[in-house]
Amino acid sequence: MSNGSREDMGLVTDFSANTGLGRNLERLAQIMVMLRGANGCPWDREQTHQSLKPYAIEETYEVLEAIDGGKPDKLKEELGDLLLQVIFHAQLAAEANQFTIDAVIDTICEKLIRRHPHVFSDTKVAGVAGVLENWEKIKKEEIPGERESALDGIPKDLPALQKAEKIQSKATKVGFDWGDLTGPLNKAKEEFQEFEEVLDLKALPEQGSPSWDRLEDEFGDILFSLVNVGRFLHINSEIALRRTIDKFNHRFRFMESEASKSGRNLKEMTLAEMDELWERAK
Numbered sequence: 001m002s003n004g005s006r007e008d009m010g011l012v013t014d015f016s017a018n019t020g021l022g023r024n025l026e027r028l029a030q031i032m033v034m035l036r037g038a039n040g041c042p043w044d045r046e047q048t049h050q051s052l053k054p055y056a057i058e059e060t061y062e063v064l065e066a067i068d069g070g071k072p073d074k075l076k077e078e079l080g081d082l083l084l085q086v087i088f089h090a091q092l093a094a095e096a097n098q099f100t101i102d103a104v105i106d107t108i109c110e111k112l113i114r115r116h117p118h119v120f121s122d123t124k125v126a127g128v129a130g131v132l133e134n135w136e137k138i139k140k141e142e143i144p145g146e147r148e149s150a151l152d153g154i155p156k157d158l159p160a161l162q163k164a165e166k167i168q169s170k171a172t173k174v175g176f177d178w179g180d181l182t183g184p185l186n187k188a189k190e191e192f193q194e195f196e197e198v199l200d201l202k203a204l205p206e207q208g209s210p211s212w213d214r215l216e217d218e219f220g221d222i223l224f225s226l227v228n229v230g231r232f233l234h235i236n237s238e239i240a241l242r243r244t245i246d247k248f249n250h251r252f253r254f255m256e257s258e259a260s261k262s263g264r265n266l267k268e269m270t271l272a273e274m275d276e277l278w279e280r281a282k
Contacts, residue, residue, distance in 0.1 A: 161237040164227040188225040251281035
């Protein structure tokens with residue numbers, strides 16, 4: 001790939017002159033400077049990278065919820081909240097003389113250009129598979145010798161289902177995978193069978209005991225194997241489970257509503273009566 005400047009490649013660098021984007025980013029950055037200033041907001045002034053971690057996660061999930069809701073105005077609002085987290089962390093770093101928001105933006109711009117030589121240079125790739133293969137190759141060149149394992153580079157705080165899928169996908173890249181869907185399906189059945197062999201319904205183990213730990217391990221094996229089945233079918237386990245959770249939430253609330261209409265609540269109903277409402281909710 002050429003090391004030419006963005007101007008050489010015909011990229012627009014003066015965004016503010018065309019869209020106002022530069023002015024708006026500068027305005028947001030200046031607002032954050034004021035909020036963190038001597039006469040700013042007491043809450044904003046006491047925040048740290050560590051204290052802000054939960055908000056970054058929360059705002060990300062609110063963006064996902066807005067996407068699922070299909071409401072552009074809500075998505076616009078939530079994307080703004082997520083952008084605020086980026087600006088906030090960059091301001092904290094600037095105060096510590098580490099980096100600025102300009103450096104953050106410049107870094108991602110250069111990374112995108114570097115990792116898309118098929119767009120910004122004369123590299124040829126064969127479809128999406130070629131793009132992904134070249135992307136991984138470029139990533140390895142960027143950090144030579146830094147990753148000792150094929151499984152390195154996965155954020156440790158990812159949700160468990162998503163992390164499992166990432167690990168399985170990385171293992172696949174070195175050839176450690178089933179030949180077809182039969183393999184992961186049989187493995188899932190095998191793991192469930194092992195779980196049943198450990199489970200004793202007549203004498204459930206005490207939580208924290210060795211027997212409990214083994215039961216928990218076997219249950220984890222079931223989940224991991226099911227994620228592998230989903231991966232083989234191109235089903236995102238995290239999204240699939242969220243969809244099921246939303247479905248359960250909708251049906252359960254319907255049950256509560258129907259019970260209320262009859263002047264009762266679910267605690268006063270038998271399981272058979274609740275099952276009837278559940279079927280109606282479906």
